[in-house]
Amino acid sequence: MTAPAIQTRDLTKRYEATTALDRVSFEVQPGEIMGFLGPNGAGKTTAMRILTGMLSPTSGTAQIEGLDVETESLATRRRLGYLPENISLYPELRVEEFLAYRAAIKGVPGHQRRARVTESVERCSLGDVRRKLIGRLSKGYRQRVGLADGLIGHPSILILDEPTVGLDPHQIRQTRELIKELGKNTTILLSTHILPEVEMLCHRVTIISRGRIVAVDTPDNLRRRLTGSGAFRVELKGDTAAAQQALSQLPGVANVHRRDEAGGFTLFGLEAQGGTDVREAIFRLAVERHWTLRELAKDQASLEDVFIQLTTKESE
Amino acid sequence: MRNLWALTLREWKAFWYSPIAYVVGTVFLLLQGFVFWFLMNVLNDPRVDPSFNMSQLFFGTVWYWFSILVMAPLLTMRTFSEEKRTGSIEILLSAPVTEWQVVLSKFLGAWLSYCTFWLATGIYFLVLRRYTPIDWAPVLTGYGCTALLGAVFIAFGVWASSLTRNQIIAGFVTFVLILLLFSMGLLTIFLTGPESKKAMQYISMLDHIRDFSKGILDTRPIVFYLSLTVAALVLTIRTIASPRWRS
Numbered sequence: 293m294t295a296p297a298i299q300t301r302d303l304t305k306r307y308e309a310t311t312a313l314d315r316v317s318f319e320v321q322p323g324e325i326m327g328f329l330g331p332n333g334a335g336k337t338t339a340m341r342i343l344t345g346m347l348s349p350t351s352g353t354a355q356i357e358g359l360d361v362e363t364e365s366l367a368t369r370r371r372l373g374y375l376p377e378n379i380s381l382y383p384e385l386r387v388e389e390f391l392a393y394r395a396a397i398k399g400v401p402g403h404q405r406r407a408r409v410t411e412s413v414e415r416c417s418l419g420d421v422r423r424k425l426i427g428r429l430s431k432g433y434r435q436r437v438g439l440a441d442g443l444i445g446h447p448s449i450l451i452l453d454e455p456t457v458g459l460d461p462h463q464i465r466q467t468r469e470l471i472k473e474l475g476k477n478t479t480i481l482l483s484t485h486i487l488p489e490v491e492m493l494c495h496r497v498t499i500i501s502r503g504r505i506v507a508v509d510t511p512d513n514l515r516r517r518l519t520g521s522g523a524f525r526v527e528l529k530g531d532t533a534a535a536q537q538a539l540s541q542l543p544g545v546a547n548v549h550r551r552d553e554a555g556g557f558t559l560f561g562l563e564a565q566g567g568t569d570v571r572e573a574i575f576r577l578a579v580e581r582h583w584t585l586r587e588l589a590k591d592q593a594s595l596e597d598v599f600i601q602l603t604t605k606e607s608e
Numbered sequence: 609m610r611n612l613w614a615l616t617l618r619e620w621k622a623f624w625y626s627p628i629a630y631v632v633g634t635v636f637l638l639l640q641g642f643v644f645w646f647l648m649n650v651l652n653d654p655r656v657d658p659s660f661n662m663s664q665l666f667f668g669t670v671w672y673w674f675s676i677l678v679m680a681p682l683l684t685m686r687t688f689s690e691e692k693r694t695g696s697i698e699i700l701l702s703a704p705v706t707e708w709q710v711v712l713s714k715f716l717g718a719w720l721s722y723c724t725f726w727l728a729t730g731i732y733f734l735v736l737r738r739y740t741p742i743d744w745a746p747v748l749t750g751y752g753c754t755a756l757l758g759a760v761f762i763a764f765g766v767w768a769s770s771l772t773r774n775q776i777i778a779g780f781v782t783f784v785l786i787l788l789l790f791s792m793g794l795l796t797i798f799l800t801g802p803e804s805k806k807a808m809q810y811i812s813m814l815d816h817i818r819d820f821s822k823g824i825l826d827t828r829p830i831v832f833y834l835s836l837t838v839a840a841l842v843l844t845i846r847t848i849a850s851p852r853w854r855s
Contacts, residue, residue, distance in 0.1 A: 346701055346702055347851070347854055348854075367704075369702060369703065370704040374699070374702045376698045378695065379695075379699070380694040380695035380698070380699070381696060381699070382618070382622065382696060384621070384622060385618075385621070393618050394699075394703070396610065396611070396614035397611050397615060398704060399610075399611070438699075441699065445704075
């Protein structure tokens, strides 16, 4: 049994006032393209920066191919190619000059460097701009130079932080194709806030929101789990059995279960389909049946909420 | 080692690809050209005692100090500030390189550029040689001391640059730091006790360069300069390794 390509256990990162990551545990298997999906500010970049050794976690551990990123930082960094979000390169260097420099510091022996630069340039379709100054390149090209840099050390794992942000549609398509191609022989952890991107590229998805993992699944399963479902909580005083019966007969309600009972009140969990908001119907029912209502709420931070944020983002 | 070399080469290139190199170079060479012209005039003056040591008129003059004190901040202010500001520090530190390699390469890149400027002034001595015999020992020790002084100032400059993402602030802090370091030697003027005077002379850069430009090779200032350089570089490594700096 080989070690997972990436494995984190209870990874937590706290800043003075905020918790950027809260006990995040996930695994990426060798050869997998794992999507790291979440709205902006969810903690994706923080997690990636910990994996690349840029930040150290407040607590918890992260491993790359079984090696701890903190205690064996150099060895783990050798196995990684990293494309940061909003990549910043050295504008005064020419593309091939930059890549040769990066190959050198990533330990590619001198006699192989030229070949390695050419290989990276070709894989990322940079042939036209090989001799151009990086400072003169468009955003799309710079992103690809960053990707070429990620590849140049022949890493077994690529970490790509929002690789398609700020690109035009044509460049986005090209970049996605390239990632797909790279995924054939490299493990990839890819962060994005764009749902269709994940569906297009990834074998599995980790959804992260407000520093916590909300779900890990394949894109297909997630879609099935998510389509139009919503969760609500109702706490009321009344005839429990009759209430459960009545609630389950409301239009749109798929499932009702008793969660808790205290002081004559019963807490029900409801699942609704088709994206219906059943709260108003529940309220009317309670008035009609003379139930005392103590709580009526939509379950926060549910998968669906994250999902809605994500699906609406693509259009911006 | 290979990493260090590749990183240093990049620092070196970054400097020579920037307009700062040519502005600093021009001003520096103009100043030194003036010093040389001044030196020639003194040497041509029949009233000057021919036995005096001419390299004293090159090392340790007002212009000498001015150019070192101004050059060090200009050479080092971008080293870390610029990478921190643009964000390229992220691809630098996520590469498999150690912190000491990064710091040492930034120091070496700036220091080698500094030495290059000074080496260019060697031409003056080569020209002079055609007209008058030159005692090379004081010239060489003068250059040696200049290189050591530069190492101290540049190490402090690299440290200052690691403290801020603003180049101007980095440059100014460096200037103030090295000016203070330089001025400590001047305190000897106010001291009357022979013991304290002796102690202050140990750190007086003015005295050091005077000795070196006479051809006196003293190991105490060498140790002093090397320790200061190492101390500043260790501080820089500590700075960039700290979690606050990286967040």
